Amino acid sequence: MESSQADMNREIEAAAQQPGGPQPKIDYPPYRSSVLRHPKQPAHLIDPESVELWAPAFGHRDVADDEADLTIQHAGTPIGERIVVTGRVLDGDGRPVANQLVEVWQANAAGRYRHQRDQHPAPHDPNFTGVGRMLTGPDGTYRFQTIKPGPYPWRNHLNAWRPAHIHFSIFGSDFTQRLVTQMYFPGDPLFPLDPIYQSITDPKARELLIAQYDHDVTTPEWSTGYRWDIVLTGTHRTPLESDVEENA
Amino acid sequence: MSAVPGQTVGPFFHLGLEYPGMNELVPPSHPRAVRLHGRVLDGNGDPVPDAVLEIWQADPQGHIVREPGSLRRDGWTFTGWGRAATDPDGHYQFATLEPGATEPGRAPFFAVTVFARGLLDRLFTRAYLPDDTDALATDPLLDAIAPDRRSTLIATREPNGLVFDVRLQGEGETVFLTYPRLRDAWA
Numbered sequence: 001m002e003s004s005q006a007d008m009n010r011e012i013e014a015a016a017q018q019p020g021g022p023q024p025k026i027d028y029p030p031y032r033s034s035v036l037r038h039p040k041q042p043a044h045l046i047d048p049e050s051v052e053l054w055a056p057a058f059g060h061r062d063v064a065d066d067e068a069d070l071t072i073q074h075a076g077t078p079i080g081e082r083i084v085v086t087g088r089v090l091d092g093d094g095r096p097v098a099n100q101l102v103e104v105w106q107a108n109a110a111g112r113y114r115h116q117r118d119q120h121p122a123p124h125d126p127n128f129t130g131v132g133r134m135l136t137g138p139d140g141t142y143r144f145q146t147i148k149p150g151p152y153p154w155r156n157h158l159n160a161w162r163p164a165h166i167h168f169s170i171f172g173s174d175f176t177q178r179l180v181t182q183m184y185f186p187g188d189p190l191f192p193l194d195p196i197y198q199s200i201t202d203p204k205a206r207e208l209l210i211a212q213y214d215h216d217v218t219t220p221e222w223s224t225g226y227r228w229d230i231v232l233t234g235t236h237r238t239p240l241e242s243d244v245e246e247n248a
Numbered sequence: 249m250s251a252v253p254g255q256t257v258g259p260f261f262h263l264g265l266e267y268p269g270m271n272e273l274v275p276p277s278h279p280r281a282v283r284l285h286g287r288v289l290d291g292n293g294d295p296v297p298d299a300v301l302e303i304w305q306a307d308p309q310g311h312i313v314r315e316p317g318s319l320r321r322d323g324w325t326f327t328g329w330g331r332a333a334t335d336p337d338g339h340y341q342f343a344t345l346e347p348g349a350t351e352p353g354r355a356p357f358f359a360v361t362v363f364a365r366g367l368l369d370r371l372f373t374r375a376y377l378p379d380d381t382d383a384l385a386t387d388p389l390l391d392a393i394a395p396d397r398r399s400t401l402i403a404t405r406e407p408n409g410l411v412f413d414v415r416l417q418g419e420g421e422t423v424f425l426t427y428p429r430l431r432d433a434w435a
């Protein structure tokens with residue numbers, strides 16, 4: 001008894017009647033796989049201590065410069081719309097998160113992941129893996145070049161499609177700021193239909209996941225550009241100037 | 249400033265997050281290597297085969313490590329951080345060193361982050377070493393947890409290491425943690 005998109009839309013609307021605030025509701029039945037995978041007990045609030053006040057350090061030995069270009073990982077050029085995505089990683093007090101690791105992964109232009117479990121019958125692109133890594137600069141800037149991912153079907157309900165997105169994994173300057181999320185593209189018609197995006201029931205909060213088209217990032221005769229700033233939660237330890245040098 | 253919300257790591261995280269040696273903070277042949285391992289289970293007690301755990305820990309002397317090199321391990325530098333995906337049985341494992349107490353008399357622990365397909369936001373918890381019963385008895389976090397749930401935060405010892413299972417939901421549900429700045433950001 002698979003739900004239709006119309007059933008799903010009703011469930012999404014019903015869930016939005018009990019707003020869960022600016023974070024995703026981890027108890028969100030419209031996302032079927034979440035039902036048995038979310039804790040039912042409230043999280044226990046503690047003051048972070050020892051290692052929780054610090055984040056792992058990454059450096060240039062961890063990440064090569066060319067890992068920020070997803071279009072040059074094979075002999076040929078990948079098919080699709082070449083884009084640059086850039087922005088700053090900031091902590092909750094507006095301070096840049098410098099020298100920290102950003103990991104991204106995504107489907108190709110046809111909406112297919114290079115992953116064994118992706119059975120969507122769309123073509124693989126022999127010239128596209130869909131994985132990138134980079135370190136933020138001194139002002140928190142990250143930047144990578146890629147191909148705009150396509151939307152793809154999944155089996156949450158009948159005719160379920162994910163809006164096009166890029167997965168992001170981000171570290172802050174303390175352990176508690178760890179974030180894994182998804183960046184979306186402006187104006188996607190699939191937004192209202194997608195239970196993963198809609199699991200954030202506060203519209204202003206979920207819009208923080210949408211990159212903005214930025215013509216200043218677009219380059220002539222080459223690629224279009226998107227800007228997406230990533231604000232983490234606040235640090236519990238006042239970062240020192242020396243943090244940056246230590247990580248360098 | 250408004251913090252960006254999380255989203256699930258999804259089913260295809262292996263593509264972006266896996267790399268060689270990610271779960272070997274030290275080579276398994278290291279004379280002091282221990283195996284930290286366990287299973288991730290759902291609300292039915294079934295294995296979660298598409299979860300990913302990260303650990304972040306002090307070194308055996310209780311020092312907080314500031315060394316890069318977790319992505320390209322050189323076999324000698326202990327970085328204190330690692331990542332492991334679960335297998336089809338929901339099992340994960342790390343080769344690591346046991347963390348020391350960062351302050352005298354405190355109970356050493358691994359800080360643990362959990363991600364999974366079906367889990368819309370990451371979860372934080374701790375895996376304490378089981379040995380220093382005096383320190384465990386006076387630990388402020390454990391002391392604040394109902395006695396019947398404390399054991400979910402304490403690894404158990406076996407001959408070559410430590411076992412720490414994560415139950416996402418239901419009977420024996422792991423105690424997950426939140427922190428003041430998270431609460432304030434999303435108040």
Ligand SMILES: [Fe+2]
Nearest residue numbers: 165167258260
């Ligand atoms: Fe995805």
